[in-house]
Amino acid sequence: MVPVEHLHLKHVLQTVCVLESVILRSFGPDGGQVLFIRDTGQAMLSRSGARILTALRLEHPIARMVVECVLKHSIITGDGSKTFILLLASLLRMIHATACKESNVSQTYNSRDAAEAATARRLADELLQSAAVLALAAQADMCIVECVSEDELSLFAQLSGARPVSDCSMIEPDQIATLTFCRPILLGAHRYVHVAFHDSEERVMVAPCSLVICGPGEGPTDQYVCAFQDAIRMLLSTWEPMSMTAVAASKRTLHLLAKALLSVPRQIYFHSPRSFLQTQTRLLSFIENHSHPLCLIHKQEHSTVLVQGQDESVCPLEEGKQSIHCCREDDVSSKIFILDLGLESVSCKYQLLLAVLQCVSSLLRMDTMLCTHSALHTQSRRLANISWEGTEDEAEE
Amino acid sequence: MSRLVKKAPSLCTDLPLDNTDICNKLLLLWQLLRSCFGSTGRLKQVHNNIGGHVVTTSTSSVLLPAITSSQPFINLIKTSILNHVSRFSDCGLFAAILCLSLIEQAKQSGLRGNVTIGVNKHLLGLCTSYLQQEDCGCKVKLDFCSSHNLIRLAHSIVSSKPACVLTEPEALHISRLAVQAFLLTLPCNSPGTVKLGNIVTVCVEGHSVLNSAVFPGLLVDTPDIFCLNKIENLHSNPLRTVLFSASLAGDLPELGDGIIEVHPGVDTDSQILDQLLELGKQVVKDEVKLFVCQKVIHPVLQQYLRTHGIIVIERLGITLMEPLTQLTGAQPVATLQSTIPAKAYGKVMDVSIRQFGSKTMLHLHPPGESAICTMILCHRNETMLSELKVVCQKIEHVLRLTLREPAALLGGGCTETHLAAYIRHKSVNEVTQTAQTLRCSQTEYLLAVEGFCRSLESVATALEHDGGNSLIDLTHAHHWTRPADVMEEHTEESLGLCGCGLVQGSPDKKWTYLNTKYPQFSPAPLTRDTTVEPSVLDSFTAKVNGLQVAVETANLALDVRYVIQDMN
Numbered sequence: 001m002v003p004v005e006h007l008h009l010k011h012v013l014q015t016v017c018v019l020e021s022v023i024l025r026s027f028g029p030d031g032g033q034v035l036f037i038r039d040t041g042q043a044m045l046s047r048s049g050a051r052i053l054t055a056l057r058l059e060h061p062i063a064r065m066v067v068e069c070v071l072k073h074s075i076i077t078g079d080g081s082k083t084f085i086l087l088l089a090s091l092l093r094m095i096h097a098t099a100c101k102e103s104n105v106s107q108t109y110n111s112r113d114a115a116e117a118a119t120a121r122r123l124a125d126e127l128l129q130s131a132a133v134l135a136l137a138a139q140a141d142m143c144i145v146e147c148v149s150e151d152e153l154s155l156f157a158q159l160s161g162a163r164p165v166s167d168c169s170m171i172e173p174d175q176i177a178t179l180t181f182c183r184p185i186l187l188g189a190h191r192y193v194h195v196a197f198h199d200s201e202e203r204v205m206v207a208p209c210s211l212v213i214c215g216p217g218e219g220p221t222d223q224y225v226c227a228f229q230d231a232i233r234m235l236l237s238t239w240e241p242m243s244m245t246a247v248a249a250s251k252r253t254l255h256l257l258a259k260a261l262l263s264v265p266r267q268i269y270f271h272s273p274r275s276f277l278q279t280q281t282r283l284l285s286f287i288e289n290h291s292h293p294l295c296l297i298h299k300q301e302h303s304t305v306l307v308q309g310q311d312e313s314v315c316p317l318e319e320g321k322q323s324i325h326c327c328r329e330d331d332v333s334s335k336i337f338i339l340d341l342g343l344e345s346v347s348c349k350y351q352l353l354l355a356v357l358q359c360v361s362s363l364l365r366m367d368t369m370l371c372t373h374s375a376l377h378t379q380s381r382r383l384a385n386i387s388w389e390g391t392e393d394e395a396e397e
Numbered sequence: 398m399s400r401l402v403k404k405a406p407s408l409c410t411d412l413p414l415d416n417t418d419i420c421n422k423l424l425l426l427w428q429l430l431r432s433c434f435g436s437t438g439r440l441k442q443v444h445n446n447i448g449g450h451v452v453t454t455s456t457s458s459v460l461l462p463a464i465t466s467s468q469p470f471i472n473l474i475k476t477s478i479l480n481h482v483s484r485f486s487d488c489g490l491f492a493a494i495l496c497l498s499l500i501e502q503a504k505q506s507g508l509r510g511n512v513t514i515g516v517n518k519h520l521l522g523l524c525t526s527y528l529q530q531e532d533c534g535c536k537v538k539l540d541f542c543s544s545h546n547l548i549r550l551a552h553s554i555v556s557s558k559p560a561c562v563l564t565e566p567e568a569l570h571i572s573r574l575a576v577q578a579f580l581l582t583l584p585c586n587s588p589g590t591v592k593l594g595n596i597v598t599v600c601v602e603g604h605s606v607l608n609s610a611v612f613p614g615l616l617v618d619t620p621d622i623f624c625l626n627k628i629e630n631l632h633s634n635p636l637r638t639v640l641f642s643a644s645l646a647g648d649l650p651e652l653g654d655g656i657i658e659v660h661p662g663v664d665t666d667s668q669i670l671d672q673l674l675e676l677g678k679q680v681v682k683d684e685v686k687l688f689v690c691q692k693v694i695h696p697v698l699q700q701y702l703r704t705h706g707i708i709v710i711e712r713l714g715i716t717l718m719e720p721l722t723q724l725t726g727a728q729p730v731a732t733l734q735s736t737i738p739a740k741a742y743g744k745v746m747d748v749s750i751r752q753f754g755s756k757t758m759l760h761l762h763p764p765g766e767s768a769i770c771t772m773i774l775c776h777r778n779e780t781m782l783s784e785l786k787v788v789c790q791k792i793e794h795v796l797r798l799t800l801r802e803p804a805a806l807l808g809g810g811c812t813e814t815h816l817a818a819y820i821r822h823k824s825v826n827e828v829t830q831t832a833q834t835l836r837c838s839q840t841e842y843l844l845a846v847e848g849f850c851r852s853l854e855s856v857a858t859a860l861e862h863d864g865g866n867s868l869i870d871l872t873h874a875h876h877w878t879r880p881a882d883v884m885e886e887h888t889e890e891s892l893g894l895c896g897c898g899l900v901q902g903s904p905d906k907k908w909t910y911l912n913t914k915y916p917q918f919s920p921a922p923l924t925r926d927t928t929v930e931p932s933v934l935d936s937f938t939a940k941v942n943g944l945q946v947a948v949e950t951a952n953l954a955l956d957v958r959y960v961i962q963d964m965n
Binding site: 021025027030031033034039045053056058059271335 | 404407409412413469470473509510511771884951955956957958959960961962963964965
């Protein structure tokens with residue numbers, strides 16, 4: 001008989017709150033770092049949400065599911081993993097507090113792979129390291145680059161428009177790429193080849209460029225690279241058009257959502273509640289003064305994008321769930337919102353909210369957990385035996 | 398097969414600086430290091446539960462590696478300071494005490510972590526730019542034309558380590574020796590790139606410190622008494638030398654790796670011995686007078702060489718190979734199968750015998766000027782001798798650092814109080830714009846500045862261990878200590894010189910206790926009276942870097958808000 005556990009909302013909430021407590025201290029411009037110590041003694045410091053969540057060794061399946069959602073979102077937008085967890089936790093708390101189930105909210109979800117600009121390497125045939133071949137090549141004034149990985153090979157083929165050679169005896173004209181220059185370059189302890197592609201009409205007009213990031217050690221450099229990649233992903237997703245959907249939802253639901261959303265700026269202004277109230281009042285007066293129709297702007301106050309209602313007065317706009325973007329008809333009034341603390345991408349925020357809502361809905365649709373036993377493999381370090389005790393043990397003070 | 402254990406859940410600590418266990422451990426570490434600081438510091442004895450080597454020390458380079466904590470947060474701070482010590486070998490205790498004081502002050506002020514971190518960074522920038530200025534009030538330029546300042550720097554380092562137990566004339570003697578040894582390692586006339594030489598230290602236990610000496614060239618341990626007579630007979634200078642890094646003991650495994658095929662009836666030992674004797678014959682033919690081997694020499698070969706009047710030194714050890722190569726110019730021969738090439742020979746100007754108690758050593762004089770020298774350190778017992786050896790290595794490192802930056806900072810706590818007064822003065826003038834840049838309120842900024850200055854001053858007060866009081870004068874911002882039992886009325890007579898020895902206490906100057914609030918003032922530069930020199934100096938590079946490491950480590954510690962530790 002397979003052991004069955006019935007899931008209640010409070011268990012889900014408990015798990016998510018544990019995750020929230022881990023990333024809470026690193027959230028926002030005033031956030032600190034999380035120190036990880038492995039059993040090998042290796043230490044890692046980070047404040048990146050994705051990195052912290054990946055480094056956690058989670059046993060509970062709900063926690064693992066939530067972290068997977070976060071990471072999927074982060075891969076697309078490159079940002080917002082901590083905000084995700086915070087919103088998730090506060091939303092679940094609201095729901096739990098009102099003790100009602102959230103209705104099905106279906107959203108369309110845009111997901112697209114981000115295209116990255118990457119380095120290109122000179123492609124050569126995969127020859128063995130025979131001295132004769134190298135000597136021949138040197139005679140013929142050719143450079144050979146060996147041991148090029150599959151991804152780089154395909155990238156090179158895509159960028160240059162040439163097909164890779166499979167049969168060494170016959171080389172066809174369309175298997176030859178043209179480069180403007182090619183020279184060796186030494187970066188740290190690795191040798192690379194620097195090439196530039198010749199512009200041609202058939203190929204798609206993209207100018208590849210390479211970025212060299214230096215750092216003091218392997219850990220920090222890795223974090224810099226990830227931060228960079230996240231930033232680029234975020235910028236790319238900013239330019240995506242957003243689709244708007246209008247769905248009927250009850251006032252109470254919107255109310256709940258609004259309160260949950262306010263938890264994010266509350267956390268940022270944790271140390272000075274007065275500035276939080278000041279900013280909130282200003283934003284609300286701004287919204288009330290500028291009535292519909294509203295159009296898109298690119299600049300927003302940091303972190304509050306969607307504010308639909310307050311505790312007592314609901315904004316006299318519409319009942320449907322619709323994304324609001326404040327308009328910028330006169331620059332003067334909008335300048336009062338542009339604080340010096342930084343900007344965030346609207347599209348990322350939109351996707352974040354969608355992802356959070358989807359995650360909440362799937363979490364709340366679960367009602368039972370089945371524990372299955374499987375044979376113990378020597379390679380896997382996680383045992384298949386999952387139990388409730390894992391949740392309480394995860395965080396010890 | 399390794400045991401499969403279920404992975405234990407990780408230990409999570411939220412806000413480590415609010416955790417009582419971590420706070421207690423930080424306080425303990427602070428008290429421990431504070432009590433070792435300075436020339437009147439207390440010693441610590443480090444020993445293992447299960448027995449083993451016992452060390453008595455107050456040096457951070459020996460103490461810090463011996464301390465480990467179960468809290469990784471503490472280990473993080475310790476590793477950072479240890480990193481500094483391994484690179485600069487001085488001002489380790491200064492950096493550690495300053496770092497822990499900064500963390501403590503930040504907690505007590507109750508400010509947000511980010512504000513303190515920002516202000517600390519800003520103030521660190523102020524300090525370093527002030528110290529790099531030409532007219533900095535606590536900087537002393539080192540002149541290499543005279544050895545006084547160098548000796549004084551060395552003397553400050555020697556006297557800051559009480560575990561050596563040296564009297565005043567002994568301390569002076571050691572400082573002079575250390576500077577002399579350092580100067581011998583600087584080659585003067587060699588063309589091309591300058592390569593610094595080596596100081597080889599030889600420890601002799603049981604003798605008075607005043608018997609320590611420095612010799613140019615290399616002193617080699619030799620139990621060989623047979624060659625004593627031969628030494629006097631040598632008149633030809635220079636003596637040709639050959640150096641072997643391979644073993645000449647004649648053992649079969651040392652010939653090489655792999656399978657050796659042996660014909661039946663062949664005596665391998667005698668064959669190898671024949672080969673060794675061939676080598677010996679070549680050496681005699683080439684008129685070599687000094688035969689040195691890193692490892693063991695076969696006794697038959699030794700006897701053969703000695704009968705031909707060659708001085709034989711075996712079991713030199715790997716540490717002396719590099720200095721000997723540099724001294725003689727000989728290339729170490731690594732194989733005994735081939736004939737010795739002519740360019741593998743080196744030369745030694747002279748060989749003499751020196752006696753140190755029961756140790757007989759062979760003194761190899763270099764041909765011409767060489768950057769290798771040997772320092773013989775003597776002391777009464779092993780504990781003090783090992784501390785003295787550490788101190789001498791420290792002095793060598795610090796003096797090398799002065800080659801890059803010929804400056805020193807005033808010691809005795811005067812630099813710290815001077816910097817604190819300067820920071821207080823400067824920050825009061827620039828409150829408004831700095832608070833705006835750092836995005837905090839003016840009150841917060843001033844609180845953080847106060848915390849920073851108090852940390853600096855607490856380092857200066859850490860020098861006093863006998864219950865006395867620390868004072869600061871309100872003109873030049875130098876540091877004074879007064880014993881606890883002195884009466885209030887006799888303040889002016891009892892205060893002699895300040896911590897560094899530059900400023901004389903006089904009745905017309907104003908003083909105040911260090912842990913009280915004093916009106917901020919700009920510390921006046923001292924009129925450079927060349928007859929008065931500071932008696933206590935600190936290494937400039939080491940101290941500035943120590944300051945940077947301390948502030949950066951404190952910032953890191955304040956920034957960590959959550960700790961996750963894997964248990965297995």
